[in-house]
Amino acid sequence: MAQAPGAAQASGAxxxxxxxxxEGQGVLLRGQLDQLEAQQAGQxxxxxxxxxQALDRAEALxxxxxxxxxxxxxxxxxxxxxIRQAQQTRAQIEADSASLAGLSAATAEAQxxxxxxxxxxxxxxxxxxxxxxxxxxxxxxxxxxNQEARRRLEQLEQAGAKVATETWSLPTxxxxxxxxxxREACEQIGVLPGSSWQEVRAVWxxxxxQWHPDQGGDTDLWGRRNAAYxxxxxxxxxxxxx
Numbered sequence: 001m002a003q004a005p006g007a008a009q010a011s012g013a014x015x016x017x018x019x020x021x022x023e024g025q026g027v028l029l030r031g032q033l034d035q036l037e038a039q040q041a042g043q044x045x046x047x048x049x050x051x052x053q054a055l056d057r058a059e060a061l062x063x064x065x066x067x068x069x070x071x072x073x074x075x076x077x078x079x080x081x082x083i084r085q086a087q088q089t090r091a092q093i094e095a096d097s098a099s100l101a102g103l104s105a106a107t108a109e110a111q112x113x114x115x116x117x118x119x120x121x122x123x124x125x126x127x128x129x130x131x132x133x134x135x136x137x138x139x140x141x142x143x144x145x146n147q148e149a150r151r152r153l154e155q156l157e158q159a160g161a162k163v164a165t166e167t168w169s170l171p172t173x174x175x176x177x178x179x180x181x182x183r184e185a186c187e188q189i190g191v192l193p194g195s196s197w198q199e200v201r202a203v204w205x206x207x208x209x210q211w212h213p214d215q216g217g218d219t220d221l222w223g224r225r226n227a228a229y230x231x232x233x234x235x236x237x238x239x240x241x242x
Contacts, residue, residue: 182235188228197236204229 186193190207191200213219 181231185228185231185235188225189232197232200229200232200236 183193186195186200189200189203191203209215211217211222211225213222
């Protein structure tokens, strides 16, 4: 029984040593645990900061996307309005083009009509100028014949020729120039020499309309016939048969 206290003491010493060793290991473990907790706390803080920054960037990006979406929507609306305006403008241009095409056709027709009218006017002017020139010549010839008739009448008056007022007979001197003019005038009118003034006037009135240039008669013949009629009128008046 004497050995029992010694063994107990040895066992107690071992227990004390074991307890001291366990305590030392516990302190070491606590230190390691504190370091681990500190590291984890730092990592958690870093992770939280990174997560916060990432969240901030995500929110900023979301705001930018929202703003871009609003701007894009506004631009799309503007584009749609511009497209509608362009379509309206195109429709108006097509309508104007159709109107211009019709106007161009009408203008071409008007120009063609104007050219045709101008050609007609020029041809009519040429004909009128020719007729005017011919009328001038005929007028000059008629004036010459009238002057010749008056001159001959004055010569007859100066010669003192006398003819009966109730009956009238054609002079028979073949070489008389006045008689020759008289016969030529009768031929122009279409009466026989020696016809009465009433017969001459009746033939003139009967043929006046068809001889006149306004009714389609020949202007040259009209000038000669008119001069012949004036000469015959003066002739018969001079001889007292008018």
